[in-house]
Amino acid sequence: MPVRYVPPVPEALLPVPGITLGATAAHIKNWDRNDVLLVVCDPGTVAAGVFTRNRFCAAPVTVCRRHLDASGRMRALVVNAGNANAGTGERGIADAATTAAAVASMLGCAMQEVLPWSTGVIMEPLPVDRLVAALPAARAAARSDGWFDAARAIMTTDTVPKGASRRVTIDGVPVTVTGIAKGSGMIHPDMATMLAFVATDAPVERALLSSIVKEAADVSFNRATVDGDTSTNDSFVVAATGQARIAPIARTDDPRLPALSGAIEAVAVELAQAIVRDGEGATKFIAIRVEGGRSVDECRKVAFGIAHSPLVKTAFFASDPNLGRIVCAIGNAGPADLDPAGVSFWLDDVLVVDRGGRSPGYREEDGQRVMKEDEITVRVDLGRASGAGSAQATVWTCDFSHDYVSINADYRS
């Protein structure tokens, strides 16, 4: 059960003019469910994406980057679950290219306009024949209202499908943004075993779309961490079909841009939080906000230091206000010249540490009360900057439970 995340009903995921989605079962693993998704975009669609920084990036990531760089246009996305096609060397690249070529042949487009994605077990050869054989069925299933089924087809250890929609009015015309994502473990910025695809019918110039995607990733997926492992396959792509009847948005100073980029960011944030809320074995959703730093970078470092500490995460699982573990994590991740005597932190509204020491007013029952919640905010003031201009950063994580171990000890079986 994800923490305070109710998956969307199918009707909540609004169709995006110019996009159809079809899922089918290729039996990539021994699953009795759909595991292949084909997203078809009308001609004229442009796309941009951000991808994992893992040095062992998967073959489909390499191929996706090449294809997006080559054209910036997108006619299809093809996703398989159950096998990541990662750590598979030259054969993996060939398999991803073969998949893209098969889709291109079926749709009559250039293979550079097809993006292949894979998610699942690493270092097993992709059963590319089964995948290619399933493509016609996926195409036949493609519908404009296929978003919900699409979200289900790309799941691996996810317990629920993840999707979100927004509708905004630009120049008097309704514009839609809909996205789906998968991911629940190996989740860490840049960007997690996480696949997220968001589409809009707004007409957006390709270069501008690239910066929209980067900014949306920074405020969403790059703030989410489950276990600190950045996967080989993480990918976030935004496609714009251009079918909404408004003039193209091409410049960063276009007054219509905030409405559109805000909707895309809202969808990305909802998807990123859904991934953390559905983190493997998660029983709590924890927001960690670090402020009073000299730079965003040092705030982020401390926030992720807290978020990644197994001792902190198990204390949250136990609802135990063992707050010394947070102090310890701050001390590990803090800058070398951090003065502990300036550091304070709060659990929700409860001041726990006041400038380096236990707050005189802190009572264990107050900490206990907050720790029992299933959604908690840890706020840390590093005390290194004064005034309104001080840096801050927020990250989201979950606790570390018995189920995390069970899920990851049994995943391949």
Added chain:
Amino acid sequence: MPVRYVPPVPEALLPVPGITLGATAAHIKNWDRNDVLLVVCDPGTVAAGVFTRNRFCAAPVTVCRRHLDASGRMRALVVNAGNANAGTGERGIADAATTAAAVASMLGCAMQEVLPWSTGVIMEPLPVDRLVAALPAARAAARSDGWFDAARAIMTTDTVPKGASRRVTIDGVPVTVTGIAKGSGMIHPDMATMLAFVATDAPVERALLSSIVKEAADVSFNRATVDGDTSTNDSFVVAATGQARIAPIARTDDPRLPALSGAIEAVAVELAQAIVRDGEGATKFIAIRVEGGRSVDECRKVAFGIAHSPLVKTAFFASDPNLGRIVCAIGNAGPADLDPAGVSFWLDDVLVVDRGGRSPGYREEDGQRVMKEDEITVRVDLGRASGAGSAQATVWTCDFSHDYVSINADYRS
């Protein structure tokens, strides 16, 4: 049950002339066992140490550093288990100083010659009155063969006491090195919730002892990690009583030095490995050796990247050769310009990844066979350097089990 670690029998821990040790129960926590240790050193003993780099270092660490810097002489070490006196601000410093002063008054020495150590829960005030009241009983219990009882008194979540001895002959005279340590969680270099005290009767000049301690820590405790958290209290001190009847060892080129420093390092390595073998919930001991790097630093970074990945650690717990997770961890921790096509790795003698891809000869049953062992070596070749001069680094870790979560979710209760 620690992994392949049989705790010493009392007779195995050899007395060190000039050192007596006494333990008693101060009931710092609600434990029905000894929790206070007093080590008394004869006049003339010198000591040097290395301490945690956590910015929130505990009060006793601050006081220890001051005392060792002030005199370099040591007459006593006083340790309490159950309360770390960390995150306790000015009051914590006063409590640690009070403890040292009480010991000094009892022994008739300067308080700068007394080192206070604490281990246990963070951010709770130290019950210093109970600790001070217990000191006379600890002194009365002090004996030269008290090492084993001492090792037991300093335990927290340790399941077994940890100690080691070596005897070497220098100038025809037997010289003894004996040490004890505690620690099983919050373990990570620089240096873990880890306390380690090693004594020798060799006469060693103080400045030389400082470098011996640093080098010993680098090949032992700084290679050990259980969960990546560096504690607020980590301390490793070596004392030399000088009672062995040989001429003082004072220079780095003294031909007698390797025998002594080798014995100290052997004791430190045995203690450090014992801590990992007794890692919270550990069922496997894993050595990770990374070679073929351009620097020791990048090899260490990759080795710790693998050692800290919860996904890798849970796969070891499951005896699952889910080797893609190791590939993923290398890709996360590797230097930015790492070429995956140069990377190989082995599980014991089984070549798994051969220059970027799954080895053609790799069979899952071979990986499975190794993973079922309780002691495993992961060897990674980064392929970034050729010839004999390439850098390497080794770290030790353990797996991540259900018991790790249980131990850390329940620790304070």
